[in-house]
Amino acid sequence: MIVDLPPGFILILGAALLPLFRGRLRSAWILLLPIIGFVQLLGLSHGEYGHIAIFGYTLTLTRIDKLSLVFAYIFHIGALLFLIYSLYFKDNVQHITALIYVGSAISAVCAGDLVVLMIFTEIMAVSSVFLIWARRTERAYAAGMRYLLIQVGSGLLLLAGIVVHVQQTGSIAFNHLGLTDLGAVLIFVALGIKCAFPAMHNWLTDTYPEATVMGTVFLSAFTTKVAVYSLARGYAGTEILIWIGAAMTMFPIFFAVIENDLRRVLAYSLINQVGFMVAGVGIGTEMAVNGAVAHAFADVIFKGLLFMTMGAVLLRTGTIKGSELGGLYKSMPYTATFCIVGAASISAFPLFSAFITKSMVITAAASEGYPLVWFMLLFASAGVFHHAGIKIPYFAFFAHDSGIRCQEAPRSMLIAMGLSAALCIGIGIFPDALYRILPFTVDYAPYTTTHVVTQLQLLLFSALAFAFLIRTGIYPPELRSVNLDVDWVYRRVAPAAVRFIVVQLAHIQSFLKHTGRVIWKTALMGPLAPGSIANPFAGRSTIGTFVLLTTLVLLAYLVLDLF
Amino acid sequence: MKSSKKKYWLDDHRNVDKVFYALCAVCAVVLLAEFFYHKHAQLPWEEWFGFFAFYGFVACVSLVLIAKQLRKVLMRREDYYDR
Numbered sequence: 001m002i003v004d005l006p007p008g009f010i011l012i013l014g015a016a017l018l019p020l021f022r023g024r025l026r027s028a029w030i031l032l033l034p035i036i037g038f039v040q041l042l043g044l045s046h047g048e049y050g051h052i053a054i055f056g057y058t059l060t061l062t063r064i065d066k067l068s069l070v071f072a073y074i075f076h077i078g079a080l081l082f083l084i085y086s087l088y089f090k091d092n093v094q095h096i097t098a099l100i101y102v103g104s105a106i107s108a109v110c111a112g113d114l115v116v117l118m119i120f121t122e123i124m125a126v127s128s129v130f131l132i133w134a135r136r137t138e139r140a141y142a143a144g145m146r147y148l149l150i151q152v153g154s155g156l157l158l159l160a161g162i163v164v165h166v167q168q169t170g171s172i173a174f175n176h177l178g179l180t181d182l183g184a185v186l187i188f189v190a191l192g193i194k195c196a197f198p199a200m201h202n203w204l205t206d207t208y209p210e211a212t213v214m215g216t217v218f219l220s221a222f223t224t225k226v227a228v229y230s231l232a233r234g235y236a237g238t239e240i241l242i243w244i245g246a247a248m249t250m251f252p253i254f255f256a257v258i259e260n261d262l263r264r265v266l267a268y269s270l271i272n273q274v275g276f277m278v279a280g281v282g283i284g285t286e287m288a289v290n291g292a293v294a295h296a297f298a299d300v301i302f303k304g305l306l307f308m309t310m311g312a313v314l315l316r317t318g319t320i321k322g323s324e325l326g327g328l329y330k331s332m333p334y335t336a337t338f339c340i341v342g343a344a345s346i347s348a349f350p351l352f353s354a355f356i357t358k359s360m361v362i363t364a365a366a367s368e369g370y371p372l373v374w375f376m377l378l379f380a381s382a383g384v385f386h387h388a389g390i391k392i393p394y395f396a397f398f399a400h401d402s403g404i405r406c407q408e409a410p411r412s413m414l415i416a417m418g419l420s421a422a423l424c425i426g427i428g429i430f431p432d433a434l435y436r437i438l439p440f441t442v443d444y445a446p447y448t449t450t451h452v453v454t455q456l457q458l459l460l461f462s463a464l465a466f467a468f469l470i471r472t473g474i475y476p477p478e479l480r481s482v483n484l485d486v487d488w489v490y491r492r493v494a495p496a497a498v499r500f501i502v503v504q505l506a507h508i509q510s511f512l513k514h515t516g517r518v519i520w521k522t523a524l525m526g527p528l529a530p531g532s533i534a535n536p537f538a539g540r541s542t543i544g545t546f547v548l549l550t551t552l553v554l555l556a557y558l559v560l561d562l563f
Numbered sequence: 564m565k566s567s568k569k570k571y572w573l574d575d576h577r578n579v580d581k582v583f584y585a586l587c588a589v590c591a592v593v594l595l596a597e598f599f600y601h602k603h604a605q606l607p608w609e610e611w612f613g614f615f616a617f618y619g620f621v622a623c624v625s626l627v628l629i630a631k632q633l634r635k636v637l638m639r640r641e642d643y644y645d646r
Contacts, residue, residue, distance in 0.1 A: 366606050371606055379622045382623055401574070468624075469627055474631075482638075482644065
């Protein structure tokens with residue numbers, strides 16, 4: 001029975017059958033999967049399903065409650081939009097892995113316990129790397145390896161955390177954990193890596209922009225949101241999350257301003273947006289958690305939309321560097337329009353989606369007595385408009401005319417972007433539809449005169465600042481460049497350190513070789529006539545010393561050879 | 564592909580200026596709107612005249628100025644990691 005399958009399995013199993021289809025049937029099959037999955041989800045009532053007894057524990061495949069449902073809904077909606085976008089490509093590798101990735105993300109947010117959660121996040125890690133590798137370049141291969149190392153590393157940390165947690169508490173249940181025991185702390189750090197906490201964030205900005213056109217769109221939505229879901233489930237009200245989240249909203253925007261790769265700019269702003277969610281989870285009141293979850297919901301669509309528009313630009317022009325682009329509104333007017341809608345949504349303009357979601361977190365920060373956090377979040381709100389809201393559309397579609405004339409995006413992409421844009425506006429105009437499915441009852445009215453006017457002031461004066469800086473020439477130009485980030489440590493410093501150590505070991509090795517020869521000569525050759533071939537086992541008085549010394553040298557030699 | 568001959572409205576610099584002046588005008592309107600409604604503030608400084616306008620402008624200018632300085636430390640050649 002299809003209803004008995006855990007949510008997400010329809011996409012995973014459907015992916016396996018994909019190679020059987022060709023042409024229109026293939027497209028229909030791809031789009032049918034998230035729709036059937038959504039219908040199945042609607043038929044599920046709250047509760048736990050699919051108990052499996054293994055190693056003395058009972059695993060619970062599925063738990064349906066309000067928190068898991070809202071994430072499962074948006075993952076299905078996102079999947080459908082992104083799959084429409086991806087129909088232009090006829091690449092089974094990407095479609096199969098994307099479906100498995102989304103399916104396991106849905107299963108992860110519906111997971112009934114920690115072990116099942118870990119299993120599905122591991123499947124997500126392994127399947128999603130193919131969306132990077134499918135670019136089929138040397139650069140993408142290396143980026144994929146870095147991605148996989150960190151994802152699997154965080155998976156191992158999660159496993160270690162679960163093992164320790166089970167030893168300490170005897171339970172694999174995934175409810176509120178808090179930072180109470182070592183296991184829960186390890187789980188927290190593992191989720192922090194997936195959530196792109198400061199200094200653990202760099203895998204995201206390093207590797208997402210190296211993925212394929214459709215790959216980056218998928219990647220942007222699911223891994224970080226599963227982490228946000230898990231934090232909301234296990235660590236709501238953990239105070240340190242407020243500060244981590246606030247830091248996440250702040251630091252990436254500085255990088256985003258000077259970054260030339262426009263998909264990397266969006267990757268930085270992805271961390272900035274996840275920061276709002278993390279801060280909301282940290283504040284932990286009903287309003288704040290509602291805000292975090294609602295913002296995750298809106299973010300899947302508007303961030304997906306922005307990545308879709310930049311993907312279309314990359315597809316049609318062959319580049320995504322701000323320094324090479326400009327004036328594309330002439331060639332891609334629809335894509336430009338949809339990009340502006342996405343930009344207005346992420347910037348939280350009234351009537352656009354983030355206006356009704358992000359403000360819940362900011363309001364909660366003020367009402368719960370975190371004025372400094374409030375200042376940080378407000379700074380980040382102005383900053384996100386600046387770097388994502390203006391910079392992305394400006395340098396791609398306007399600025400100076402690059403002279404590039406290309407085709408408008410393919411039809412399937414335009415349909416997906418149009419639907420996403422419509423949803424961004426729909427959520428902004430009719431917030432109650434989203435508010436109704438949030439985990440807690442919403443007691444918040446976004447459209448007050450104060451909120452609308454103050455938000456418009458914040459955003460329009462940010463725009464004025466941008467215009468002022470551009471017109472005076474103070475604004476830093478887009479330059480072909482890379483900017484160092486934490487990845488510098490493992491892409492430059494660590495390899496250099498290893499090289500240094502290897503060279504030093506080689507020195508020691510040759511020294512030992514030399515010493516060995518000296519010992520050989522003094523212990524054995526010395527007493528004999530020079531030039532004659534010595535028999536080391538000839539019975540001489542120094543032979544014991546000789547064997548001992550030689551053994552030591554050989555041993556050291558052997559150990560060093562291991563490196 | 565060849566660049567088209569078609570002239571667009573924004574190709575004329577005077578029109579870009581018009582957009583800028585329009586933005587200035589809208590900014591003035593939302594700032595002056597302060598006089599016409601009662602603000603519901605959670606934090607004391609929210610009540611100051613034009614606080615959000617001022618904060619938005621200053622935040623963005625300082626963001627860009629700091630980021631410009633960051634470039635001096637962080638920016639490398641495009642092929643830095645490929646060499």
